[in-house]
Amino acid sequence: MITTTAAAGSLLPLTVALPLTGAVLAPLLARLSKRLPLIVSALGLVGSLAVLALIAPHVYGTGGGILAHYMGGWGPVHGAVLGIAFAADPFGMTFALACAGIGTLLVVYALSELGGLGERELGAFACLFQLLDAALIGSALTADLFNLFVWFEVAALASYGLTGFFLERPIALEAAFKIAILTTIAAFAVFIGAGLLYTGHGALNLAQLHNALAAHVGTADLVALGLLVAGFGTKAGLIPFHGWLPDAHTAAPGPVSALFSGLMVNLGIVAVGRLAFQVFPTSQTPILGILMVVGVVSALVGAIMALAQDELKRLLAYDTISQMGVLAIGLGTGAASGIAGSTYHLVNHALFKSLLFLCAGAITHRTGVTKLSEMGGLLGRWPWVAGAFVVGCASIAGIPPLGGYVSLSLIHHGLLESHQYLPYALMLVAQLITIAALGRAAWLAFFREREEEYERSESLRPGMLISLLVLSGCCIAFGVVPGTVIDHAMAPAASGLLHPQQYAHDVLAGVGSLSHVVVDFHYTDLMELGLIVVSVGLGALLTAGYLRSKEPLPVRALRAVHTGSVNDYAAFLAAGAVAIIAALRWA
Template sequence: MTVAAAGSLLPVPVALPLTGAVLAPLLARVFKRLALIVSAVALLGSLAVLALIAPKVYGDGGGVLAHYMGGWGPVHGAVLGIAFAADPFGMTFALACAGISTLLVVYALSELGGLGERELGAYACLFQLLVAALIGSALTADLFNLFVWFEVAALASYGLTGFFLERPIALEAAFKIAVLTTIAAFAVFVGAGLLYSGDGALNLAQLHDALAAHVGTADLVALGLLTAGFATKAGLTPFHGWLADAHTAAPGPVSALFSGLMVNLGVVAVGRLAFQVFPTSRVPILGVLMVIGIVSALTGATLALAQDELKRLLAYDTVSQTGVLAIGLATRSASGIAGSTYHLVNHALFKSLLFLCAGSIVHRTGITKLSELGGLLRRWPAVAAAFMVGAASIAGIPPLGGYVSLSLIHRGLTESHQYVPLALMLLAQLITIAALGRAAWLAFLREREEDYEREQPLQPGMLIGLSGLAVCCFAFGVLPGAVIDHVMAPAASGLLHARQYAHAVLAGSGRLPPVSVVFDYTDLTELTIVVVSLVLGALLAYGYLLRSKEPLPVRALRAVHTGSVNDYAAFVVAGVIAVIAALRWAG
């Protein structure tokens, strides 16, 4: 396949789920499960097309393919048309979206297959719209088009969050996510407008060339608005107020889609802005991103430790993990960025797995609180094993994928001599281990005398979803060398070599300079970190279980998180102002 032919296929992975979204409600009237079957086929087709294009993107150290809609290509460096561009960073996210969402649809065939034809048709439609938006955001090379996919994802997420509308928590959660993401969308829209007004461009490559010459005050304000808007989608602190309620209220596969994939849209967008659009040497965006990442990692981990509801615990851990992703990007080193991209995939896998475990527990018992669970290891060993795999991957235990990605981020922080952020990240990791260890003890390991009122069997689709994600968690940990050399190092090159990325987008294709990323599985420092973190995390979990009252940091964070949408909206607005002020002052 020629480069031009591969580039012309870029819209297809987005068009397939969009087509499936249109067909799903219609086919549900013929046979209700057809809605989910056509969804699985459409998403599998997207995965196949992306896999067909991938060798052109990852081969020879990495490259970029571009396709201009309607043939409206650049003229003397000026772009009028909308461009799709596949670089290794975006392609990695797109492949993760297509592959994992296919498993989530298979899982939904069992968990939600008993719904009526109207409900299943609507669910399949919204689900595919959201996945199409995520893949589109991964492949777009146009800032306004990125805003459009942001909005498509937002609209689909409102419906999926409030899917079980008869539950009061679902209605409240849908309202919160609507309010906060609308503020975020407005910030993104205004930021894009400011850049277009000042620089006359919306294409990411053309913006890079324009901003390389000069970055004015309006550009810094635009960057602050865009960063805050996409940080809201990512659930980074202080923009995370919507996340816990939305993840808790949604059905299990939707929570997995939100936490494993949707929040990564914000991380990918911020990464593109920080490296491929704005000159990091003259704009202090990475320092701002590092602070946001550290605060998110610590805040999310601490709140996760304090939760009694399993899905809410996992939701706050998502806040922590997106903070880790931000820290990796902010290192500005090849190891850290490769580790962040690796962790983006790992987070999509292990968090989707954990939310499916939580969904299966709720589906089979009707219980959401950890304090009311127990004995699940003996009753449902498959679910227990899947949960342990996901938790171990988050903890960074070899041979699971989390060990590799976290080690690379640690190396990135060490290479850039950022030892205080490294220490704070390790503290957040310790608290995360305690939170998940406490959850594993309460739900699976301790005994429960009485039987559950509802004990539904684990159905085939649920088993396929859980086992598929668990196997992937192992696969990304067992074969790190091939993954780093052929996927993650090229992804880091695409971000670090923004000039070559911009030239390739404007030229229609191009190669990226090779980047070397070294990983040592037997690094004694990393293995020591794992052992010490596990021991201290276990002690913290034990101490928290025996506590007489909540520690002061937990009480303070609980007091701030009132659940009021007004307060959370105020946090978002304050965050927008703080990011703009930091960029302007430091710049």
């Protein structure tokens, strides 16, 4: 362990430099051996994870703390910052650890699934993969708004290449085009929003911006906030900014879909959380109410659209939209339990959604079948995949002793503590529909019989199996030891968001500790356990009914809105940005 906080803070840039170095080396090493790029990728991410683990005790210890490092020694002078800063607080550190750890597992999986590609292809894949993961780690640790925009752009550029990696597939090319158009619009919104704040306050450092905005938030500041929320909301896949997500997550290879859905979308949530709490004063803006509305709509619409899908990966993609809504709901409570639950669910979502997309990738890659209506009988063929899929579904459903039970319970408590009973009821409805959608997928793919044999069927390779087992084990572990995780990680993360003045002071000072926040969780809460039993029972009935009935009118209406046209989705994005700005200004 590193003994001094200054030494720990100086290591923060290394967490991004290691995967970036691997990204540069990957195409070059591919000329020597086609396996070397992915091996170097795994080593780079393991190195980043190791550095984060060295820094973590200084961030999570004694109730939580903050470490800051100013590049080139350009530290603050009388509260003004010229240099770019990295700052590790429990909220960002949690996301960074998830990116490095799960990213490593996805590379291990890719070594098995994509090992048959040519040297140039594997070199390019490894380069883009590490660029994206490095951007996610950088976005988690940056304390500078413009630097956050830079990492947004690095992640976007890498995602274009990874989405369209198999250009011979028309769906991949179309999906890459959509994500390029919509993410470019989102990036422009972020850039303009950052520019407005800099013009008004001469600051880009998040802590300095908080101090500048604490006294008064003007109209230009509200416009900037609306643009920033729309831009980062697009990255998160929140409705109505979600048009790119289903196509991109469906078209990409299995480990890339897992990277997108498990990790990349969380960049948007982390950025919105920082803006809502650590930059803008929640007392002067209705941002929490906006997050609640957007979250509830995303949770419901995403769940309904997931229930309606026949393609497995598209179903999981729409469920990602729903889960991003759940995260926004947790932040929107403004309560310690809800924010801690949202941070907890961010980790759980990274685990269970990566797990489910790897399962889907294993099925489609080894059978060539993508539609649920054409699947069946996979339980006997691949029991390990079936078990991993069930674990992921059960965690999303909030069934104990899996991690999803803990995080969803905390968000429920946050809603009840803040007396937001209507969002609480609507979130329960969304959870019920989610259970039905995933139960339907599990039944059609694994448990029902299939009369015909699959045209091709390959066995799982060791790297694929290892990744599935580790992710499944983590889903269980985060549900078995919630007290330790809440006390040492999630409660400090909530404290960092709920005490923005302290965050700003500590970032400008270079180091500091956070106030203690109490987050209560009772595993045997009879109300939560009863809700799970009822939700699973009603979800099973809804699954059975949906399998036997015609598509309901609300589902057909939502399908009609999702035209697949990038023009329509760009219009939704623009309309959503205008609506949020109007709500911020006149609510």
